[in-house]
Amino acid sequence: MDVTRDNFAGALKVFKESIAGCDFVAMDMEMTGLYESRQLTPNRNDTSDERYAKLKRSVESYGVAQVGICLFTWVESQHDGLGSGYYEAKPFNFNVFPCTSVGAIPVEAHFGCKNTAFEFLSNNGFDFNKWINSGIPYLRADEAHRLKTERAGQLLNKRSPFVIDDKHAEFVRNFERALKGFSSSRRKIMSYDTANSYERKIIYEILSKHDTLGARGRQGLIEIFKGSKRAVSMHNLDKLRKLEANLKTARGFCEIIDVLSAARKLVVGHNMPLDILHAHSKFYKELPELRADFEQSMQRFLPMLIDTKYIIESTPAIKAKYGTSNLDEIAPRLDNEAKYHSLDPIAHRPQLVRHHPDFALNATQSMHEAGYDAYMTGATFIRLLKLEGGLDLYALSSPSENTSELVLYRYINKLYQAVGDRLYWQLGGSDTSRLSPARSAGAATFEGETDSSVENSNAYSPSDRDSPAKHNDLLSLNHMAEQYCFMNINDSTA
Numbered sequence: 341m342d343v344t345r346d347n348f349a350g351a352l353k354v355f356k357e358s359i360a361g362c363d364f365v366a367m368d369m370e371m372t373g374l375y376e377s378r379q380l381t382p383n384r385n386d387t388s389d390e391r392y393a394k395l396k397r398s399v400e401s402y403g404v405a406q407v408g409i410c411l412f413t414w415v416e417s418q419h420d421g422l423g424s425g426y427y428e429a430k431p432f433n434f435n436v437f438p439c440t441s442v443g444a445i446p447v448e449a450h451f452g453c454k455n456t457a458f459e460f461l462s463n464n465g466f467d468f469n470k471w472i473n474s475g476i477p478y479l480r481a482d483e484a485h486r487l488k489t490e491r492a493g494q495l496l497n498k499r500s501p502f503v504i505d506d507k508h509a510e511f512v513r514n515f516e517r518a519l520k521g522f523s524s525s526r527r528k529i530m531s532y533d534t535a536n537s538y539e540r541k542i543i544y545e546i547l548s549k550h551d552t553l554g555a556r557g558r559q560g561l562i563e564i565f566k567g568s569k570r571a572v573s574m575h576n577l578d579k580l581r582k583l584e585a586n587l588k589t590a591r592g593f594c595e596i597i598d599v600l601s602a603a604r605k606l607v608v609g610h611n612m613p614l615d616i617l618h619a620h621s622k623f624y625k626e627l628p629e630l631r632a633d634f635e636q637s638m639q640r641f642l643p644m645l646i647d648t649k650y651i652i653e654s655t656p657a658i659k660a661k662y663g664t665s666n667l668d669e670i671a672p673r674l675d676n677e678a679k680y681h682s683l684d685p686i687a688h689r690p691q692l693v694r695h696h697p698d699f700a701l702n703a704t705q706s707m708h709e710a711g712y713d714a715y716m717t718g719a720t721f722i723r724l725l726k727l728e729g730g731l732d733l734y735a736l737s738s739p740s741e742n743t744s745e746l747v748l749y750r751y752i753n754k755l756y757q758a759v760g761d762r763l764y765w766q767l768g769g770s771d772t773s774r775l776s777p778a779r780s781a782g783a784a785t786f787e788g789e790t791d792s793s794v795e796n797s798n799a800y801s802p803s804d805r806d807s808p809a810k811h812n813d814l815l816s817l818n819h820m821a822e823q824y825c826f827m828n829i830n831d832s833t834a
């Protein structure tokens with residue numbers, strides 16, 4: 341489903357209705373650039389903090405043009421055999437553009453773009469006019485709160501003293517002279533031209549001292565009107581109600597991310613670090629200066645992540661077979677294998693990834709459209725788990741692991757980042773440790789630093805799946821957790 345501001349309300353309703361029952365979510369983004377220079381691009385010699393600083397700089401330098409989110413839900417099938425089923429996909433392709441105004445209040449956002457990134461987007465069919473003219477606005481909650489507080493202070497005279505700079509002294513004298521003449525006249529309305537938001541702010545500051553004068557913003561001017569104290573008060577309260585409605589519209593796509601965060605679903609991505617930092621920075625909160633603070637914040641924002649690039653890079657047999665971990669190369673191959681196995685009359689396997697009927701008609705098949713890439717990321721994740729034509733991760737696991745080890749635990753919150761001889765950035769050690777009472781709650785680390793979560797832990801066994809605290813709240817994988825996540829490598833009965 342391609343989503344712009346024109347059909348966003350309907351898409352939000354469908355998204356809210358669908359996410360509660362889905363088993364996991366896949367995400368992808370298209371950006372206006374990656375890194376400003378080779379020196380600012382992460383490399384293997386970076387420390388953990390240096391790498392975070394480079395990622396943070398990139399995220400704060402560039403914008404997001406599209407966000408793809410695909411919901412995958414297990415559907416039991418009565419037609420494909422007893423106990424069989426498939427994953428039903430609902431891909432959303434959100435075109436997003438920073439909020440430019442809240443009602444009549446202008447909102448400015450600055451982001452850079454890279455010529456090669458724009459060329460890449462253009463070559464892959466990206467519609468820049470649609471992005472700018474019909475992109476869904478977004479405004480973080482803290483930014484919306486700041487605007488509301490500032491505007492409410494102007495209307496209700498509850499704000500910090502506003503010191504007017506000297507260069508606007510003449511503007512103030514001219515306005516106060518005009519206001520004095522208006523107050524002593526029989527006129528009910530006076531219009532006063534303004535050149536910018538600062539001059540409008542000055543006028544609101546002066547008017548705040550007059551409880552029988554109100555104001556309405558217009559294009560390039562402000563209308564001042566006379567009224568009783570009650571009439572002015574009611575006018576201001578009405579403006580506050582309109583401000584609330586305008587802020588809700590301005591928040592736009594952030595409401596999707598709010599719903600996703602509250603759902604506490606597993607979020608799957610491919611080469612995730614930049615995507616996750618962009619999601620945090622653009623739609624949740626400003627990025628913390630320190631890596632450790634970011635890792636703590638992620639536990640409140642999106643606490644359960646799996647990076648398919650790390651799965652591939654950390655599994656030699658997969659890397660050897662496909663020779664790549666690039667999504668646009670490995671995803672089509674896995675897709676073709678799945679189709680082959682579904683058509684083979686001898687090795688027939690029903691396809692286990694299918695579009696929901698309402699999403700099938702307008703589903704694209706264009707790599708580097710965020711919605712399609714999110715769909716292919718989720719499908720690749722499923723196929724890597726031997727659901728369709730992929731390699732069997734269970735069979736590739738080390739025989740020294742605990743007999744009932746949760747396979748996916750080895751990938752939870754490990755984002756692919758090659759640093760020296762290390763492959764991943766470990767997020768959220770303290771939260772994922774709750775998978776088992778014996779798991780340590782060490783700080784988030786890169787592999788090769790302090791990370792004993794796998795070697796010195798008791799497993800989360802299949803017998804725990806009926807415990808809401810250990811299964812539903814933590815994994816939210818439902819049928820995947822029951823049917824595919826658990827393994828028994830050293831099964832003595834085998």
